[in-house]
Amino acid sequence: MTTYGYNGTYLFNQSVIQQTLTALRIPNAGVTWEVANQSNIGFDAQLLDSKLSITADYFYNLRSNILAYRNASVPGSAGLTLPQENIGKVVNKGFEFQVGYQNRAGDFNYAVSVNGAFSKNHIQFWDETPGVPDYQKSTGNQMNANLYYKSIGVFKDQAAVDAYPHWSGARPGDIIFEDVNKDGQINGLDMVRSKKTSIPTFTGGFTFNLQYKSFDLSVLFQGAAGAERAYTTFSGGPGVGNFMYNMVKDRWTPENPSSTNPRVWERGGAYWMTDGMPNNTYFVRSSDYIRLKNFELGYSLPSTLTNRIGIQSLRVFASGLNLLTFTKVKDFDPESPDTAPGSIWVNSQVYPLNKTINVGLSVTF
Amino acid sequence: MNIKKIHLISASVVLAMTTLNSCKKDFLDTKPTTQFAESDVWSDPNLIQLNLNSIYNQNPWNFYMTSISVDEARCYDGGADFNMSNMLLSPDNAGWGDWNGKYRAIRDCNVFLENIDKLPNDATLTDGVTLKNRLKGEAIFLRAWYYQMLVSYFGGVPLVTTSYKLTDDFAAPRNSYEECVKFISDQCDEAAALLPLQNSGDAKGRATKGAALALKSRALLYAASELHNTNKFAGFSNPEVLGYVGGDKMLRWQAAKDAAKAVIDLGVYSLYQPSPATPEQATQNYEDLFTSKESTEDIFIRYFNVAANLGADFWTVFPNGFGGIEYNGATSETVDAYEMADGTAFSRNNPAQNKEPYKNRDPRLYATILYEGAKFRPRASNLLGTDPVGVLQVGTWEKWDAGAGKITYVYGLDSRNSAVYGGGYNNTGTSMLKFINRKTDMYVNHQDDLTWRFIGYTEVILNYAEACIELGQDAEARTYLNMIRKRAGMPNFTESGAALKLKYQNERRVEMLFENQRFFDVRRWMIGADAYHPMHGVDVVYKLNPDKTTATIPTVTPVQITTGSWNDKAYFMPIARSEMNKNAKLVQNPGYN
Numbered sequence: 001m002t003t004y005g006y007n008g009t010y011l012f013n014q015s016v017i018q019q020t021l022t023a024l025r026i027p028n029a030g031v032t033w034e035v036a037n038q039s040n041i042g043f044d045a046q047l048l049d050s051k052l053s054i055t056a057d058y059f060y061n062l063r064s065n066i067l068a069y070r071n072a073s074v075p076g077s078a079g080l081t082l083p084q085e086n087i088g089k090v091v092n093k094g095f096e097f098q099v100g101y102q103n104r105a106g107d108f109n110y111a112v113s114v115n116g117a118f119s120k121n122h123i124q125f126w127d128e129t130p131g132v133p134d135y136q137k138s139t140g141n142q143m144n145a146n147l148y149y150k151s152i153g154v155f156k157d158q159a160a161v162d163a164y165p166h167w168s169g170a171r172p173g174d175i176i177f178e179d180v181n182k183d184g185q186i187n188g189l190d191m192v193r194s195k196k197t198s199i200p201t202f203t204g205g206f207t208f209n210l211q212y213k214s215f216d217l218s219v220l221f222q223g224a225a226g227a228e229r230a231y232t233t234f235s236g237g238p239g240v241g242n243f244m245y246n247m248v249k250d251r252w253t254p255e256n257p258s259s260t261n262p263r264v265w266e267r268g269g270a271y272w273m274t275d276g277m278p279n280n281t282y283f284v285r286s287s288d289y290i291r292l293k294n295f296e297l298g299y300s301l302p303s304t305l306t307n308r309i310g311i312q313s314l315r316v317f318a319s320g321l322n323l324l325t326f327t328k329v330k331d332f333d334p335e336s337p338d339t340a341p342g343s344i345w346v347n348s349q350v351y352p353l354n355k356t357i358n359v360g361l362s363v364t365f
Numbered sequence: 366m367n368i369k370k371i372h373l374i375s376a377s378v379v380l381a382m383t384t385l386n387s388c389k390k391d392f393l394d395t396k397p398t399t400q401f402a403e404s405d406v407w408s409d410p411n412l413i414q415l416n417l418n419s420i421y422n423q424n425p426w427n428f429y430m431t432s433i434s435v436d437e438a439r440c441y442d443g444g445a446d447f448n449m450s451n452m453l454l455s456p457d458n459a460g461w462g463d464w465n466g467k468y469r470a471i472r473d474c475n476v477f478l479e480n481i482d483k484l485p486n487d488a489t490l491t492d493g494v495t496l497k498n499r500l501k502g503e504a505i506f507l508r509a510w511y512y513q514m515l516v517s518y519f520g521g522v523p524l525v526t527t528s529y530k531l532t533d534d535f536a537a538p539r540n541s542y543e544e545c546v547k548f549i550s551d552q553c554d555e556a557a558a559l560l561p562l563q564n565s566g567d568a569k570g571r572a573t574k575g576a577a578l579a580l581k582s583r584a585l586l587y588a589a590s591e592l593h594n595t596n597k598f599a600g601f602s603n604p605e606v607l608g609y610v611g612g613d614k615m616l617r618w619q620a621a622k623d624a625a626k627a628v629i630d631l632g633v634y635s636l637y638q639p640s641p642a643t644p645e646q647a648t649q650n651y652e653d654l655f656t657s658k659e660s661t662e663d664i665f666i667r668y669f670n671v672a673a674n675l676g677a678d679f680w681t682v683f684p685n686g687f688g689g690i691e692y693n694g695a696t697s698e699t700v701d702a703y704e705m706a707d708g709t710a711f712s713r714n715n716p717a718q719n720k721e722p723y724k725n726r727d728p729r730l731y732a733t734i735l736y737e738g739a740k741f742r743p744r745a746s747n748l749l750g751t752d753p754v755g756v757l758q759v760g761t762w763e764k765w766d767a768g769a770g771k772i773t774y775v776y777g778l779d780s781r782n783s784a785v786y787g788g789g790y791n792n793t794g795t796s797m798l799k800f801i802n803r804k805t806d807m808y809v810n811h812q813d814d815l816t817w818r819f820i821g822y823t824e825v826i827l828n829y830a831e832a833c834i835e836l837g838q839d840a841e842a843r844t845y846l847n848m849i850r851k852r853a854g855m856p857n858f859t860e861s862g863a864a865l866k867l868k869y870q871n872e873r874r875v876e877m878l879f880e881n882q883r884f885f886d887v888r889r890w891m892i893g894a895d896a897y898h899p900m901h902g903v904d905v906v907y908k909l910n911p912d913k914t915t916a917t918i919p920t921v922t923p924v925q926i927t928t929g930s931w932n933d934k935a936y937f938m939p940i941a942r943s944e945m946n947k948n949a950k951l952v953q954n955p956g957y958n
Contacts, residue, residue, distance in 0.1 A: 002403040003400050003401070003402065003403070004400065004401045004402075004403060004405075004406045004412070004416065005399055005400045005401070006399055006415075007419060008419070008422050009673075009675060010418045010419075010421055010422045010675075011570065011667075011668040011669065011670055011673055011675050012567050012568065012569055012570040012571065012668065013566060013567045013568075013569040013570060013668070014569070014658050014659070014668050014670060014814075014816075015668065015670040015672060015673050016567045016673075017673045017675065018414075018415060018418050018567075019415045019418065020415060020416075020418040020419035020421075020422045021401070021406065021412060021415035021416045021418070021419055022416065022419040022473070023403075023473070023476065024400070026531060028531070072947075073947055074535055074947065075535050075536070075537075075944055075947040075948040075951075076464050076465035076468050076941075076944050076947075077464070077468045077522070077523050077525055077535070077537055077944070077948060078468070078472070078525070078529045078533075078535040079465075079468040079469045079470075079471055079472025079473075079475075079525065079528075079529070080472065080529060080531075081469065082531075083531075129943060129946045129947055130946060130947065130949070131945075131946040131947075131949070132946055167453075168452075168453055168455075169451055169452075169453045187455060187456070187457055187942075188455075188456065188457035188942045189942075269447050271453065
């Protein structure tokens with residue numbers, strides 16, 4: 001049975017409020033549980049007198065009967081608000097590992113550890129719009145992978161516009177979309193499903209701890225790879241000029257006819273940037289990074305010295321967070337949160353991570 | 366947590382279960398009070414009306430409707446509907462006409478009509494009809510309403526008149542334009558037979574016989590128009606989805622005339638304040654018509670009320686110096702379309718008219734558009750020193766700074782350099798006044814009361830006059846058009862033939878500005894190129910005189926604010942690529958493949 005519920009209000013007789021009652025959803029009597037088959041093989045070992053430890057794990061998860069909407073194949077003219085149906089099938093597989101080694105050599109006491117996790121899902125079955133070309137299908141790709149036009153540069157001048165298929169209205173300074181299906185025109189059929197999403201397929205870390213006499217050092221690197229992110233400013237136009245420095249410093253102008261950086265745009269005025277929502281790979285960047293997440297160097301005064309002045313222990317230290325980042329991403333932090341779960345858009349209203357440097361003294365009486 | 370505590374909690378749970386069980390055995394089967402089973406909805410005379418309310422609620426409305434998609438207005442950032450203005454519309458950016466939204470509403474109508482007979486019969490008459498007949502009439506009207514919109518945007522569309530089940534085959538071909546118009550017209554007749562002549566009490570705002578007949582008038586007028594009776598797209602495979610492929614055009618105009626006359630002959634509507642004594646009174650009457658809560662012209666309306674927390678969002682259209690974002694600024698082309706008060710055309714080539722373009726114009730202009738110096742409402746208290754009267758200030762004052770020996774510029778409070786809020790609002794040099802209640806204070810509430818007339822009596826009069834002109838009945842057309850002219854405080858039309866047709870077209874443009882008409886009118890009249898071209902606003906400067914004083918009369922110069930062009934494909938909207946992919950039986954409109 002279809003369930004009906006209130007979804008708003010409407011006025012009659014100038015100011016008389018009445019509820020509006022609508023079918024909340026079309027029933028799906030056949031709904032059932034999602035099925036998850038999880039399998040993994042693990043390996044744990046400690047070698048060389050427990051100096052070396054190795055952990056490795058491989059997993060293969062198959063989720064089927066995933067509840068999903070069949071919107072992709074039902075035309076709008078049916079007018080249906082569809083129920084979720086058990087139609088999705090997704091495989092998630094990958095491996096995790098950690099290798100650690102610790103040892104002592106004379107006054108040196110050290111420990112090294114490397115860990116990493118690789119995980120990637122792909123859709124085995126999804127509701128596809130009939131008639132879309134293979135390179136636009138969700139099936140075979142990761143969940144939440146987006147469709148983009150492929151940006152292959154910028155129209156340097158009118159000759160460049162004339163020489164390549166282009167969106168109607170394209171002019172010098174506009175981004176060139178690749179004619180993916182080689183039909184001599186640029187339209188929605190030239191969009192391509194991305195192989196990446198906002199979620200990295202590989203994450204890893206490296207830690208290093210060292211003690212030498214009264215000195216101690218600890219270092220943590222972390223990194224991620226396989227994700228893509230995008231960043232845009234909301235607007236741009238007469239009165240509201242709001243651009244990233246990197247977008248404008250080498251921008252196309254008639255005097256500087258760049259073939260790599262587009263002109264500045266007006267809000268809603270460019271086919272490649274409508275109301276802050278670009279639809280092409282120019283604005284999408286690989287967010288791979290390696291970051292020196294944590295670094296700390298300390299020195300503890302010998303207790304023979306501290307005891308004399310009535311102090312149990314005294315340690316001076318310098319530490320830093322996010323000191324170094326190696327990434328191709330320029331205008332945002334690769335670890336910035338998403339605007340919504342699964343979105344590749346960087347939430348520009350959140351402060352990026354701080355680079356922090358601490359110098360300290362810890363004294364125990 | 367210690368063990369004693371757990372015991373205590375278990376005990377209380379058992380106790381609670383016991384208590385509930387003892388008073389009501391089926392307590393787990395209680396019906397939720399905010400959700401209802403389908404069977405309850407159709408049998409309950411109250412719930413079934415609330416379901417119908419949700420179909421009314423899907424009727425799209427905002428202050429600007431289609432005005433920025435045609436030449437009536439432009440919005441902030443000098444922008445408009447960029448893809449439409451520049452003829453870049455395609456299946457990949459198709460959103461015009463909201464195909465999916467309309468079909469969702471149509472499905473709701475279909476479901477309603479499939480179930481209405483489950484409502485128990487009740488012979489009680491309210492406003493002369495039974496509840497069941499009224500509800501059936503409303504749903505039939507609303508379905509025709511949504512189809513009429515779809516057809517106006519796309520031409521013939523699939524006529525879906527039953528609700529699909531999940532297991533159905535959803536692919537449906539487009540019906541011919543003729544079939545669609547006949548369906549809409551027939552459904553309007555059917556609805557009119559069921560609906561009351563007028564509603565009373567809390568039924569006000571629901572569809573009436575007049576609403577159904579007026580919708581029919583609109584549908585038949587559009588159908589008789591040139592666009593649907595001329596094949597502009599010679600090579601197109603399916604001309605029948607765009608218009609009639611045979612038959613007599615004159616019979617269609619006759620049908621359009623009869624449909625409009627049927628509304629007039631109901632005798633329940635009349636022009637609001639038809640005989641003003643002065644032009645000032647005509648201006649006031651015209652303003653009152655669009656800000657009144659009820660009028661003699663109301664055929665199909667929607668109420669907004671701020672006390673009920675369902676006010677209209679005036680913030681979107683208020684001038685930026687008065688606390689709004691000034692979304693809908695009339696273009697120079699729109700302002701220029703208003704005649705001089707004596708009925709002659711306004712001309713920028715006339716030096717006196719060009720010097721003071723807002724002087725001695727059609728009285729309706731002063732109730733429709735705010736321009737430089739037009740009195741609006743009191744400013745916020747901190748601005749009373751700058752502007753004690755409360756007039757629109759989009760201009761720039763050039764003032765001589767004797768000390769520094771140079772010109773300084775003072776910018777108006779509603780300009781793009783406004784000290785109040787500059788942020789990049791419309792650069793037409795005007796702001797919308799029609800529909801705006803001058804008492805609304807943005808600094809108290811962004812919303813206010815409004816009665817929006819989706820169909821008013823003026824439209825029916827104009828529909829009738831247009832059909833008369835096309836049928837060669839100029840005298841009859843003039844009789845009705847001159848009612849509108851008189852109400853507006855403008856001289857009568859005396860023209861005939863093609864000259865009268867041009868006068869009429871301009872009259873409709875001016876009289877029904879911002880009422881979601883012109884977007885469709887320029888299409889059905891096939892004058893797309895007149896409405897889509899580079900658009901202008903005005904630059905307003907109070908210039909520095911040679912004696913270093915500042916001019917008191919501003920220099921108003923039209924300047925181009927947006928690009929624009931025309932392509933015949935835009936007579937019909939593109940169907941979205943995804944919809945084409947999902948329904949293999951659809952044919953795309955010409956120019957979009």
